[in-house]
Amino acid sequence: MNGHSNLTYPDVPATETSSSPFVGGARSMDAPGIAEAADYRSGEQGPMGLVSSPFADGLLGSGRSEADEAFGALVSELTDEGFDEAVQDLVDEAAGRHLTSAGTWSSEATGYLATGEVQNWMAELAAEADRMLEHVEQHFAARTPESLTDGEVDAALAELLAEAGPRLDGENFFGALARKAGSLLKGAAKLAKRGVAFAGRLVLGPLVGALRRIVPALLNWVLRKALNLLPENMRNDAAALAASFGITLPTAPTAPAAAATEPVPAGAADPAAGAEPTAGAALAELFDAHLAEAVLGGDQPATSRLTAEAQVTVEEDGRSAVAGLDAARATLTEQLAAAETGSVLTTEVEQFIPAVMAALPLIRAGIRVIGRDRVVGLIARPLAELIKGRVGPDATKVLSRAIADKGLALLRLEAESATDGRLGAEALVSMLEDTIRAVGELPAESLAEPLRVRAELQEAFGEAAARHLPAELLRADLDTNEIDGESAVWVMMPRGPGRRYRYRKCSRTFPVRISRNVARAVVLADGGTLEQRFLDEGTAGWPAEAEVHLYEALPGTHLGQLAASEDRADTSEFELLTPGTAALLLGQPGVGRAGYGVGRRYFRVVPGRGWRHPRQFKRAVVVLVLTGPRPVLRVHLRLSERAAHRLTELLAQGADVRIVTGFRSLILGLAKQSLPARIARQAQRTPDVALTAEQTQTLAAAVGERMVVAVAQQLRSLAPALAAAARDPAEGLTLTFEFGFADRAALAAGRPDAPNLTVRPGRHRD
Template sequence: MDAQPGNTSEALFSGLSLADPPAAPASSEAVPEAALNSPFPARFIAEAYAPETGEAAAFFAELEDEDFIDSLEQLVNDAAAHQLADQRNWSSLPAEADARASLEDWIEPVATEAERALDGFAGRLAGADLYGMPPQEFEQLLEAAGTQSPAGLSGYEDFLGGLLRAGKKLVSGAVGLVKKGVAAVGKVLPVNLLLGKLKGLVRPLLQRVISAAMNRLPASIRPLARKLAAKLGVAEAEAEDHASAEGLAEAFGLEVTSLLYAPEAEEELGENFFEPRTYEAPDSLAALETARARFTERLAALPDGSTPTAEIEQFLPAVMAVQPLIKLGISIIGRQRVVKFIADILANLAKGLIGDGPAKMLATPVADLGLRVFGFETEAEPERLRAAEAVASTVEGAALRLLELPEATFEDQLQLAAAVQEAFVEAAAAYLPDRVLHEDLPERETAGEGGVWILMPRTARPRYRFRKYTRVFAVPITRQAARAIRWSDGGTLEGHLLDRGVRRWPLEAEVDLYEAIPGTQFGHFTQDETLDEAAGADSTEFQLLTPDIAGLLLREPALGRPGAAAGPAGPQASLGRARPQVGRRYFRIRSAVLHPAARGRRLTRRLRVVLEPSRRRLQVQLRLSERQAQQLLALLQPSSPTARRDLPSVLAALRGLYEGRLPLVLSSRLVRHALAKDAAGAAAPVDALLKALAASLSKFLSQRAAQLAAAVAEPSHGVTITATFHDITRDRLGSVQAPDVSVHAGWKSSAL
């Protein structure tokens, strides 16, 4: 079949010419296709030959890729860090257009390498009879074609790998549809065109990464995604935060699915959803920054004993615009009354902090405990301005706490008045120096010496991106405490510290504390200007500080904030790590003992699960760090000639990698892929899967432990043990077959 004008393979990939789907057998009355002028629209043809309902949804679900989500999170955080660091090179704060241009230059090598990788993938498929070769040979070809090393681009291999895995699924899906007899799909979108369209999605995705890093991803993405999901028959998306890495991956997955199952979607939606565009979401964050600076200046200028009602009334709407009152079903007029009511109470509580006298009482401890501790010159900031900043932080903190309350609180004046007073006291205990508070105030955050929370980075004023606690805690970390603290890679603080070189306990360490404000990304924490550049951190080092963790690490539980740990370490089986939530606190551990972890040698996910119902396959991957792998090798090959290999300890170590986390992940995936109705219905199948996994690992160690030892001995960092279950269907989950177990050197993502 001749290529359509403008859609030639040469226009998409240089020198590429992939085979078109096999044409239907010609009849004696066949008319050349070019001579036909069909009266039927393309939409009718697509719907007439559409696959059965649910097939697109199943394909979309199988695009879930935890490693790809992790790579998007890394890109967003690296972009956020780059933007903040780049500001230091400007004599004044850059305009948004300049900041975006700088980020586009920074991310260009990633885009170029991604396009090169997809070009290479398509080129290696060129000339192959994709529709006629046996299934096993076809899979081997796809696996070989999608395996390549990035040229001169280190640190983003998982992003490139995720794109190639999406390409493999796209090609496999297209070939599968043709073999099922849905020939119209193959004619409208042959494989070479599909891969060209996929390549065209790369730069729009990276534009969204930049917008997410700049907190400028528009709300309009969600309605568009909903329209596309509805067209594909896909249920409402799982990600609650469309600007998170999981949300970005979902939107990308919908686009990829539409290439195969709804090629006319771009035209019908009436939106240029598949191309880069300038995002024009209301910049509520910039408005808050301006309002915060103006509010601080106005507080500093007020006479002694003033009641700042008008100032607070003008400031609160900017806070509410960033953290909207979504739960409140009240009118605009009603909201204005709520704002005035809250402002009146806050103003009366804050009036004792206004003026020269209170300013001196506040400014000196703020400078002593904060700015001077961090090495900043305090003479450049007037006392009243430093004091006003602390008061403004208190008002903002109280307002943000109120926005987390249920709707019923705002419908009852007495409840609301009590809540405002409680929120103000809690905020004052956090953002004002201890010496101006009652010694017996129960809301005080520390029993011993305390610090203050300072807006950072100071050089970015007024574009602050986080707060840092001025007291750095020097603490011994026991092994028992480290083992009890969960880590975002699915392991524990103990495992993280051991992988970083800790060999003796307790570890003498310093703990830095951070607080998220509107606009915070994990990458922003890495630009802590109070630390030497040599002590620079990776965004994965910052972990949620709950009251339990603060009690274990610091013996000051009130410094923590309630909140479920996000991502792989949390109780929810989300695919990715949640962005920093406003008001939540995070910690980072520093010690001279800790070895810097190179990006390519850092595990972001120790357990990976891939469920593919279309292939009736489930894969469970256990990823071991190099330290863990060497420990297993020592058990398998003891140095003493009289010692015997310790297989029970090896099996116990492997089971320890998944027993705490895997049941929840399996239950979530079975429900998500409609293999179980709900968590209760998934309980028995999950139990059967876990028993089969344990039995297969035991058999593998008994019969093929030498393969594990050989993989550990290879130069690649760490090893991956993969258990592959076959014939995974809803009907057969009650009688699960033992999985095949294999081992590979390095941290291997699943194949196709």
């Protein structure tokens, strides 16, 4: 964007000596012995019997090409990234409610009672969803798919949403579920018009009835995911997720957002960020597969099993690897604080290691090859030796006081400053946990070499010490500090008697004065920039003053838990903290982390006085329709109310060049940052459609350039519609670009037709 323009738009996107890090020098690491550790459930996560296959025998088998095509077409029609987001919001909300509730009960009853409260809330959602879908089912009860006219479904659903009021605003779960019902009806109509016989014989009421029966199962999965009773490493490929439950589904290769070897520009999101599958997307994909099979296969027994499973009470018990890690942390913390000074707690560390491994699925492959006991034996004794001078009541109290001094005000650690050694012992446990994770993530060939393991352990433990203990407790020559200047510690949160820690928070906050150029360079998850967010939130001038808070994910972290614990924030306030963003925003590149998974970091900007901090909306919505011979791609570009009014001001001034420059910046940012991965994820859901990373990047670039050209060509003719949309009471406006393709080969080659461009008031998804 032109630096002089005030118009911004969303979406731019053997014995070995090892050095102890503590003051006091080096300690000897004796050759470790191998001890029997606690039971480790290799390769298993969560209740794998949760979901039964819904697929009718032979539906997707060979010789059923018509069924294959119909199944793929219906799943493609059902695909809706807005529904994915709504399901993810439910996961976050449930996780946050559970964590908040757990803090209000005694430790003995915490899990049972907190889970019961969230189940009651989920039951209310299920009842309301059922009432809404019952209304839709009755409206279309005896209609056949062929009888639907163009626009009829959308009109009926719009009337339903209008009557229901703000509870069904189109952005939350109920609005997304209404859209899902509409997609199901329209998908059935399209299949009927194409002559798919089994779809043509259906009437529409039972289709919505099938949707009603499966929704409780989805909400049950949401609750289980929020309680970490489903696998952490669910892929966003529906076929891979379904296969993890024994379901056979056509597969398509994953297309990453960008080549992993490409450098990350300062301030930009990690290249792989857009390809990271959320729990919401994974659950929504599985839901769509079940729904399509229930409709096309008529498998009533499978649907009945799903319905029955949804009635089973969810209990957070020992099956959760995260709950097991909670218990193991608490046990080891007590053992370290109560030990005799100078003890080498090898057995205790050996018992802790499997709990860490069980909660970190990505480390299991190499360990299965080498053997759990061998890995435990290699690292338990050295780790116990490294902390032996810091265990016991006196030593852990010293650590506790030093840590509390770093986080008294921010982390509310006053009550823990000198009463016991819990804070200090927890810091030691965090150091051990991080070191175990780093060693466990080594490939099998590295784990097989003891000296390589020792080297990784030495480096990882030193880095962990610098994160979790104040600098004055560490050797002066230790060069693993990630933050320059005033030292900081990462403390497990939220604090409370239950010790159900779900994230870490940095004890240091960063007061910042952010220039407009820096804000413009910080790219957010949706491809927009921090500048656009600041302007939408009402910042009055530059540089903008704010505070930046930092967070780190633990196994089982959901953003809803951060939001519930951090001043009732919204999940949209938390953004990934990459090294580039940390350098731009804080001048501290070392505190950033690239990629996802356990250990990923987030930042939250707490606005200065006079700002408002509304819930962020999705700046762009992408819809890929692959149900017909000619694919269609729609990109809905959604402007805030402020940006809409600024646009009309510039139109009135005749500042066309500045307007096109602004659109160019936001559109090409979208095309580079998030559009490739979003196209790839939607394409993956359709059997026999596979786009490589190079193809999605080529396609996104072509789409972005054609969007800019369309704005330039039609700006003057669209001016009245833009002005009218800005004056409309609906919040913001939406520019929809609809691209057609000659066929799927043209889609793969990145050859879109010129788009149709429309303008509507409000924020639209389709």
